[in-house]
Amino acid sequence: MIKLATLTFNPFGENTYILFDETRKCVIVDAGCNSDKERQALASFIEKNELQPVLALNTHGHVDHICGVEFVKRKWGVPFALHRNEKPIMEMAHCYADMGFDVDPIPSPDIDLAETQTLSVGNSTLHILQTPGHSPGHVAIHAPEAELLLTGDLLFKESIGRTDLPGGSYPTLMDSIIERVIPLGGNTRIFPGHGAQSTIAHEVMFNPFIVEALRGDVNYKEDTAKHEN
Known part of the structure; x- marks a missing residue:
């Protein structure tokens, strides 16, 4: 069964997730460690466990x-998985140097998530959901057996x-x-890139953007068609 650990890094308070199972093999999701101290915190967690x-x-x-992906690849020699449409976004990373980011050269992806539906972590399987918009x-990364979703x-x-x-679109x-x-x-628990975890049930009840869409107060399908045209 997949387990999850969270480390919060960098000036934007980004959640880096570590997914692992009983084999002790792990996937590092959204490595945002941005300083020597943060990189050491990630390495220490990996080694301690x-x-x-x-x-x-x-x-x-x-x-x-x-911003921490280059460190992860250098430290552990692992492949890097990212959707091909994110390459132009990734190449803009250097523009944020004046916002407190220590940006190493970002490595090119080894695995294209546009063509990937599942990934293995030891004995467990992760499902890759195509969720453009931001x-x-x-x-998004779904672990069905553990009922968790990294959003x-x-x-x-x-x-x-x-x-x-x-590249964003509401x-x-x-x-x-x-x-x-x-x-x-x-029952699916959501673990976002920033802030606290939640559940889909909670969001359907209390997320104002979802509530207005489900009520029909916002016709997002019509807006999508206009955007695509």
């Missing part, structure tokens, strides 16, 4: 989620990701949430 990293996996390519190649910057507790950055983001996330069921 006797974990074996097998993959650096990213929900998307914004700087706060990707960014063009954003994905990146798609969905937060009682909020949603911003869509005013390059109607596309809402379509991803309503059509791909909500059907996973109310």
Whole structure:
């Protein structure tokens, strides 16, 4: 059974997740460690728990989620998985140096999540959900047996990701949430890229963006069609 640990890093308070199972093999999701102290914190957790990293996996390519990937690849020699549509986003990372980010050269992805539906972690399987909107190649990571979903910057507790950055689209983001996330069921726990965890049931009840979409107060499907045209 998949287990999850959270380490919060960098000036944006980004949640880096470590997924592992009884084999002690692990996937590092959205490595956001941005200083020597933060990189050491990640390495110490891995070593203390006797974990074996097998993959650096990213929900998307914004700087706060990707600034630690080069360290992870260098430290453990693992492949890097990212959706191909995130490459232009990833290449903008250097623009954030004046916001407190120590940005190493970002490595090129080894695995394209546009063509990947599942990934293995030891004896466990992760499902890759295509969830664009916050960014063009954003994905969410679902562990069905553990009923958990890493939502990146798609969905937060009682909020949603911003869509005013390059490649963002509010109607596309809402379509991803309503059509791909909500059907996973109310018991599914969501772990976002920033802030506290929640559940799908809680978000259906209390997330104002989801509530207005489900009520029909916002016709996101119509907006999506306009956006695509």
